[in-house]
Amino acid sequence: MPSSVETEHNPEEERSLIYAIVHGNAPKYAVLVERFQPRIFASMFAMIGNRQDAEDLTQEAFLTAFRKLDHFENRSSFYTWLHRIAFHLAIDLQRRKSRTTKKHLSDDISESSLQIASDDLTPESVAMNKEMATKVNSALQRLDAERKNLIVLRDIDGLDYAQIAEVLDIPIGTVRSRLHRARMELRDILQAAGVMHSQGDTE
Numbered sequence: 001m002p003s004s005v006e007t008e009h010n011p012e013e014e015r016s017l018i019y020a021i022v023h024g025n026a027p028k029y030a031v032l033v034e035r036f037q038p039r040i041f042a043s044m045f046a047m048i049g050n051r052q053d054a055e056d057l058t059q060e061a062f063l064t065a066f067r068k069l070d071h072f073e074n075r076s077s078f079y080t081w082l083h084r085i086a087f088h089l090a091i092d093l094q095r096r097k098s099r100t101t102k103k104h105l106s107d108d109i110s111e112s113s114l115q116i117a118s119d120d121l122t123p124e125s126v127a128m129n130k131e132m133a134t135k136v137n138s139a140l141q142r143l144d145a146e147r148k149n150l151i152v153l154r155d156i157d158g159l160d161y162a163q164i165a166e167v168l169d170i171p172i173g174t175v176r177s178r179l180h181r182a183r184m185e186l187r188d189i190l191q192a193a194g195v196m197h198s199q200g201d202t203e
Contacts, residue, residue, distance in 0.1 A: 011074075011077070014077065014078050015074060017031060017032065018032075018069060018072060018074075018078060021066075021069060022069055022070050026066075029066055029069075032062075032078060032082075033062055036078075036079055036082060037058060037062070039079075039157060039158075040058050040061060040062075040082065040083065040086050041054055041055065041058045042156060042157070043083065043086065043087075043090075043152055043153070043156060043157040044057040044058050044061075044086060044090055046137070046140065046148075046152045046156045046157075047087075047090045047094070047148065047149055047152050048090060048093060048094070049141055053093060057086060057089050057090055057093065058086065060089055061082060061085050061086035061089055062082070064085050064089070065078075065081070065082045065085050068085075076163070076166055080159070080163045080166060080167065083157065083159065083163075083167060084166065084167045087149070087153070087167050090149075091145075091149070094145050135190075135193065136186075136190065139186060139189040139190050139193060140152075140186065142189055143182065143185060143186060143189075146178070146182075147178070147181065147182035147185060147186075148182070150164070150175070150178055150179045150182045151179070151182050151183065151186060153167060153168075154179055155183075161175050161176060164179075
């Protein structure tokens with residue numbers, strides 16, 4: 001199922017918009033901010049687990065992208081390029097906070113922003129209501145940064161494998177194998193917490 005990012009992406013309109021911004025129509029950048037800010041924020045929030053940090057990272061990512069927009073080469077979508085900037089800002093923050101106590105996500109992250117892939121997390125009919133989202137978010141924070149970030153990129157932010165490979169600068173095959181291991185670890189945590197049944201359990 002294509003992500004909302006993919007369905008929103010109109011290459012011709014995007015190129016025209018970026019061209020106008022680079023050539024002096026800076027106010028048009030607000031269109032890109034309005035379009036992508038909620039998804040960037042949701043991704044940052046899931047990675048960092050702190051609303052204020054996520055807001056700061058989102059703002060910094062858009063400011064950095066604006067300053068570097070004349071270097072954008074249209075080899076990928078603007079969103080993928082922007083997300084790569086935001087992701088690496090978040091990685092830097094994670095490293096700075098690596099020795100601090102892990103923080104849990106609050107339960108006000110929208111249910112639609114957390115879509116753990118049902119093909120790997122069984123049973124497929126797990127109800128992602130607010131209580132469930134909170135429990136899954138808590139489990140997500142128990143993963144190490146690399147595995148958590150992969151799940152955020154794919155299952156929360158909705159990037160495809162090629163986009164994730166571009167963001168992380170690794171082969172698509174590596175993305176698939178690492179993501180599979182991350183999902184399996186998350187599933188184990190959820191099963192141990194009684195949030196999910198094991199594959200052998202009856203539905």
